[in-house]
Amino acid sequence: MTSRKVPEKLIEMTKENLAPRQPTTATTGLSRFRRSRRVLPGFLPTLGGTLLFLSLIILLPLAALAIKAADLSWADFWMQISDARAVATYRITLTSALLATLFNVILGVWLAWILTRYEFPGRRWIDAAVDLPFALPTAVAGLSLATLLAPNGLIGQLFAPWDIKLAYALPGMVTAMVFTSFPFVVRTVQPVLADLDPQVEEAAAILGAKPRTVFLKVIFPAILPAVLAGATLALVRSLGEFGAVVFIAGNLPFQTEITSLLIYTKVAEHEYEAAAALATVVLGAALAVLVVMNTIQGKLYRRLHG
Amino acid sequence: MRPRDGYVFNADTLHAVWLTVLAAAVAVPVNTVFGVAAAWAVAKFEFPGKRLLTSLIELPLSISPIVIGVAYLFVFGMQGLWGEWLMEHGVRLVFSVPAIVIVTTIVTSPLVFREVLPLMQSQGTEEEQAAISLGANGWQTFFRVTLPNLKWALIYGVSLCFARALGEFGSVAVVSGAVRGGTNTMTLQIQLLFDDRVQTGAFAVASILTSLALVTMALKTWVERREAKAFSAAGDGAE
Numbered sequence: 273m274t275s276r277k278v279p280e281k282l283i284e285m286t287k288e289n290l291a292p293r294q295p296t297t298a299t300t301g302l303s304r305f306r307r308s309r310r311v312l313p314g315f316l317p318t319l320g321g322t323l324l325f326l327s328l329i330i331l332l333p334l335a336a337l338a339i340k341a342a343d344l345s346w347a348d349f350w351m352q353i354s355d356a357r358a359v360a361t362y363r364i365t366l367t368s369a370l371l372a373t374l375f376n377v378i379l380g381v382w383l384a385w386i387l388t389r390y391e392f393p394g395r396r397w398i399d400a401a402v403d404l405p406f407a408l409p410t411a412v413a414g415l416s417l418a419t420l421l422a423p424n425g426l427i428g429q430l431f432a433p434w435d436i437k438l439a440y441a442l443p444g445m446v447t448a449m450v451f452t453s454f455p456f457v458v459r460t461v462q463p464v465l466a467d468l469d470p471q472v473e474e475a476a477a478i479l480g481a482k483p484r485t486v487f488l489k490v491i492f493p494a495i496l497p498a499v500l501a502g503a504t505l506a507l508v509r510s511l512g513e514f515g516a517v518v519f520i521a522g523n524l525p526f527q528t529e530i531t532s533l534l535i536y537t538k539v540a541e542h543e544y545e546a547a548a549a550l551a552t553v554v555l556g557a558a559l560a561v562l563v564v565m566n567t568i569q570g571k572l573y574r575r576l577h578g
Numbered sequence: 579m580r581p582r583d584g585y586v587f588n589a590d591t592l593h594a595v596w597l598t599v600l601a602a603a604v605a606v607p608v609n610t611v612f613g614v615a616a617a618w619a620v621a622k623f624e625f626p627g628k629r630l631l632t633s634l635i636e637l638p639l640s641i642s643p644i645v646i647g648v649a650y651l652f653v654f655g656m657q658g659l660w661g662e663w664l665m666e667h668g669v670r671l672v673f674s675v676p677a678i679v680i681v682t683t684i685v686t687s688p689l690v691f692r693e694v695l696p697l698m699q700s701q702g703t704e705e706e707q708a709a710i711s712l713g714a715n716g717w718q719t720f721f722r723v724t725l726p727n728l729k730w731a732l733i734y735g736v737s738l739c740f741a742r743a744l745g746e747f748g749s750v751a752v753v754s755g756a757v758r759g760g761t762n763t764m765t766l767q768i769q770l771l772f773d774d775r776v777q778t779g780a781f782a783v784a785s786i787l788t789s790l791a792l793v794t795m796a797l798k799t800w801v802e803r804r805e806a807k808a809f810s811a812a813g814d815g816a817e
Binding site for chain 1: 612615616618619622625631633639640641642643644645646647648649650651652655657658659680683684687703706707710715716719720738741742744745746747748751752764765768769772777780781784787788791792794795798799
């Protein structure tokens with residue numbers, strides 16, 4: 273694509289430069305690397321440096337975790353991860369993360385719609401504020417939400433007379449997860465909505481489609497891949513969220529204890545084998561969600577764009 | 579906590595501020611160099627396994643920080659791969675300041691890359707090719723052509739990385755050992771104060787972090803408007 277616009281002379285020059293360096297017995301793989309070096313310098317140092325750094329900071333720790341988990345016998349591993357308290361944390365984490373993601377999809381699409389389709393005073397402020405959860409430390413979010421939603425807090429006291437518990441219960445945990453993963457759906461859906469050609473909607477409307485039909489049959493299929501992409505990121509983030517949730521959850525085993533916290537507790541109690549087993553489960557779950565959602569998204573995208 | 583010293587300006591909190599800033603001061607430059615170098619390799623060249631590499635770089639965003647902390651312990655901790663060897667040589671990389679610095683770097687490693695990559699990709703390689711064909715060397719091309727084009731995305735990426743580095747909590751909680759005044763960062767100090775029911779103190783420390791987050795947001799908004807303006811100006815000129 274880019275070579276089209278490169279001056280002929282330059283291509284000739286670089287070909288001449290590289291010609292003697294090309295080994296005659298180069299494998300296809302190697303020559304692919306060589307060809308990409310033709311014009312711009314710095315490929316091998318930057319890629320090499322990236323791979324080295326990644327190996328040190330990501331692959332090495334994850335390998336160490338896998339080795340530690342593999343040290344356990346299968347029976348021990350199973351015992352650790354199927355422990356009643358651990359299973360309760362999976363249920364609690366999954367329930368609140370799924371609920372939070374559901375809220376985020378609905379709220380996110382709604383807000384993305386408003387931000388792209390309407391011009392109103394304060395629109396830019398709201399647009400800017402969407403990213404706040406990315407910049408605000410999760411511990412600060414957790415602290416503020418816990419204080420607001422506590423039974424004597426500003427919002428919590430409105431619900432207290434009806435005996436509805438927000439903080440130290442599921443609603444509070446879901447709120448914390450919604451807050452920390454809120455930008456994902458908005459930010460993935462927004463550009464797709466902005467790119468959507470209004471003529472298609474107009475055509476549908478002229479042909480007699482009701483607004484609901486236009487949304488379901490025209491707009492929704494177009495934004496679905498983006499919604500799923502955002503939902504994936506939000507779900508994975510919520511499953512792994514720690515900072516915001518520990519402040520608000522109350523952290524009672526079997527009731528409001530999330531898996532991340534149980535791992536933390538196991539480390540604090542020097543039960544490293546349990547921590548390794550549980551961390552493997554959390555890591556595996558996150559990777560599984562990423563792979564499954566990416567596959568679905570790829571299929572949808574192909575169906576949409578042929 | 580001794581309120582008579584003030585909630586912010588007491589020794590424990592100031593030490594936490596110092597540690598947090600130290601962690602960010604290492605993590606941000608390291609990840610800026612890493613992010614730009616990785617984005618250069620990914621955006622400017624074609625090679626097999628590029629998508630896999632990109633997913634791998636962005637992986638820390640999807641892994642629970644607790645898992646990152648635990649995995650770190652299994653490399654450098656006593657029960658880890660290299661723990662005993664390091665211990666014999668008198669190097670202590672867990673429950674210490676270096677541990678906080680290193681996990682903060684790991685957790686925030688994708689942030690500059692993520693902000694810089696889309697822009698680098700959309701800008702293509704033509705300007706760089708022109709510079710090289712006119713005789714510029716690699717560094718000249720990077721500093722005079724690529725970097726000025728990236729400036730604003732880079733500034734936002736760096737500020738996001740800084741904000742996240744200051745606010746990192748989960749992974750740091752695992753590896754720091756949370757010794758009061760010893761290895762306590764600002765977010766850990768907030769939790770400590772919250773658990774001690776010193777609400778005012780917790781909010782005082784939180785407000786420092788919140789102001790930094792707001793500055794980051796303001797910067798981002800400003801950068802985006804600048805970019806939008808530059809974009810529409812370029813569009814008017816070309817079309």
